[in-house]
Amino acid sequence: MTIEGRRRRFTEMRQLLTFGVVLGWRADRRRVMIVLLLQLGQALGVGGMLLAGRGVADGLLGSGHGRTDVSRAAVSAVVVMALAFVNSTVNIVGLTQQSVLRVAIERDAVEAVTSATARTDLLEFERPGFHDRVRLALTAAQIHAPNLPFTVLTVTRTTLTLATVLIALIAMAWWLLPLLLVAALPSIRVALLQQRAHFDLQRQLTENQRTAGYLTQLLTGRDEAKELRAFGLSRAFFDRLAACYDRTLNAEVAFRHRFLWKEIRARLAGQVMAAAAVGGLLVATVAGVVDAPTALTALGGLLIGVQQGIMITSVLRSSGDSLRYLRELRRFTAEVSGPPAPPVATRRSFGVLIARNLSFAYPGGARTAVADVSLDLRPGEVVALVGENGSGKTTLTKLLTGLYSPASGELLVDGRPAPAAELRALSTVLFQDYLRYKLSVAENIALGDPAFLGDRGRLLEAARRAGAARIVADLPGGYDAQLGAEFTGGTDLSLGQWQRIALARAFFRQAPLVVLDEPTAAMDPRAEADLFARIRELFAERAVVLISHRFSSVRSADRILVLRRGRVVETGTHDELMAADGLYAESFRLQAAAYLDEPVSRPPSARPV
Numbered sequence: 001m002t003i004e005g006r007r008r009r010f011t012e013m014r015q016l017l018t019f020g021v022v023l024g025w026r027a028d029r030r031r032v033m034i035v036l037l038l039q040l041g042q043a044l045g046v047g048g049m050l051l052a053g054r055g056v057a058d059g060l061l062g063s064g065h066g067r068t069d070v071s072r073a074a075v076s077a078v079v080v081m082a083l084a085f086v087n088s089t090v091n092i093v094g095l096t097q098q099s100v101l102r103v104a105i106e107r108d109a110v111e112a113v114t115s116a117t118a119r120t121d122l123l124e125f126e127r128p129g130f131h132d133r134v135r136l137a138l139t140a141a142q143i144h145a146p147n148l149p150f151t152v153l154t155v156t157r158t159t160l161t162l163a164t165v166l167i168a169l170i171a172m173a174w175w176l177l178p179l180l181l182v183a184a185l186p187s188i189r190v191a192l193l194q195q196r197a198h199f200d201l202q203r204q205l206t207e208n209q210r211t212a213g214y215l216t217q218l219l220t221g222r223d224e225a226k227e228l229r230a231f232g233l234s235r236a237f238f239d240r241l242a243a244c245y246d247r248t249l250n251a252e253v254a255f256r257h258r259f260l261w262k263e264i265r266a267r268l269a270g271q272v273m274a275a276a277a278v279g280g281l282l283v284a285t286v287a288g289v290v291d292a293p294t295a296l297t298a299l300g301g302l303l304i305g306v307q308q309g310i311m312i313t314s315v316l317r318s319s320g321d322s323l324r325y326l327r328e329l330r331r332f333t334a335e336v337s338g339p340p341a342p343p344v345a346t347r348r349s350f351g352v353l354i355a356r357n358l359s360f361a362y363p364g365g366a367r368t369a370v371a372d373v374s375l376d377l378r379p380g381e382v383v384a385l386v387g388e389n390g391s392g393k394t395t396l397t398k399l400l401t402g403l404y405s406p407a408s409g410e411l412l413v414d415g416r417p418a419p420a421a422e423l424r425a426l427s428t429v430l431f432q433d434y435l436r437y438k439l440s441v442a443e444n445i446a447l448g449d450p451a452f453l454g455d456r457g458r459l460l461e462a463a464r465r466a467g468a469a470r471i472v473a474d475l476p477g478g479y480d481a482q483l484g485a486e487f488t489g490g491t492d493l494s495l496g497q498w499q500r501i502a503l504a505r506a507f508f509r510q511a512p513l514v515v516l517d518e519p520t521a522a523m524d525p526r527a528e529a530d531l532f533a534r535i536r537e538l539f540a541e542r543a544v545v546l547i548s549h550r551f552s553s554v555r556s557a558d559r560i561l562v563l564r565r566g567r568v569v570e571t572g573t574h575d576e577l578m579a580a581d582g583l584y585a586e587s588f589r590l591q592a593a594a595y596l597d598e599p600v601s602r603p604p605s606a607r608p609v
């Protein structure tokens, strides 16, 4: 590595260490100070014990004058024992403080990751690389960040201890010093090499680890359990999970073996040097250069020195990993601090929303999901999107509501280009795959607009409009009922009931642009007919974009857009499209015939919508 490269690495190392310590400092500075002082006290304690130990040896063996001094030995022994007790007490207090600090740091670091994730553009979630980065950052936040300040403190304490031991040794036999340093070098070198290689290995295994996490969720989750049993899939996923762990295990074994011999060789070299130091000490004692008490104390110091050296190398080995994880955490959370941005207040109205020539492709998508689509929406209108699976209906609504930004084309609200945040503030969405929050019924509805979470009147009105009030009335606890059987006292709903709750959530958000993506897919025919019969009354003064595969429900729309492979291929009212006798008319007749049990003549080229 070049000098420049080394300098850069050193600078980064320094920055990361600072970052780690700052994490602790921000989480609880008082506790950091306490822990730091305790570590310092421990280091000084070891030095003190060594010096008092020398007093014991002096007293027993009689240095200089050759006479035994039992009282000196006894007093020194009491000092050694007292210091040992104080040190172990300080150690326990330090560990207690560290445990609390760890949780505080984890909380801050995880908050930083979740905040950064919450601010990330939705499209990023479609990229596998993003999920790898989230995983690395989360591991860093949950494991490495809480540990780093202690790694730094342990290295500080060990270094301080080593320094006090070395000072004591210099006072007794200075020439041991170079031998000790040379003994430590090979192990430190191997430790540094190993930590870098281990992080690279972890990075290679990230996707595998993510798969293992996903499979574990499949095998243990409540929602997944029924399908796994119905299809008899448990064994298949169990085997896949085992294969994931095998891959990790094999990689870990290969890695550890690769470094095992290097480490043994380094330790051997260190031992040879330590043995040389001990030999030198013995020779010096026999030659009368060093007296016996000094030699004994130096030997004790040597042992402590070796022990601290081993501790430093093992800390270094693991801390390198931590530093690299921390680098991921720092990059991921860069420039983000504090909680996720508050939502932009919902806008109450708009005059016209014009979409011009919108196009969009998913990262890694085989083709353009939305191609050159134009439409305009006004309050009071119902516009329906129909088309075969994968024709781009949902994606188009995500562009209209500012969840994705179009690759080309523009969105104008009342003549002005509308940024994504403004479009989101204008709209309320009932997704096809809406979330079922394992929270109370009231929260499930009121989360439609968190600014009005406690607004009971709005809650009741939204539930009534969505036809959810009757469902809630039957629940023990009513609006306070906890949903999700995994939680204590939790209850569950049928799919159709969940859909009404999700619809109530869409109502709760009183936004002027309403997107309903298959809003009645799970509802019974009466509920469905009721919703569509009253859709104009329910969403009066709002623009409704309705996606449905059921033609009976879209026929009353003001305009129907037929999509195919991302493009609008037909537009008009139901009557106009039937008169045009194109794809819409063909699909409508096909569906109607199925209800009436009549055969339908279908040209070979026609495909149902």
Ligand SMILES: Nc1ncnc2c1ncn2[C@@H]1O[C@H](COP(=O)(O)OP(=O)(O)OP(=O)(O)O)[C@@H](O)[C@H]1O
Residues within 6 Å of the ligand: 126, 362, 363, 364, 365, 366, 368, 369, 387, 388, 389, 390, 391, 392, 393, 394, 395, 396, 432
């Ligand atoms: N996350 C994604 N990543 C890559 N491609 C995607 C993603 N989501 C959808 N697509 C692709 O984009 C195209 C449009 O999908 P979209 O979900 O908008 O269709 P749709 O008309 O709503 O379908 P459906 O009627 O089945 O709900 C499809 O070809 C689909 O495969």
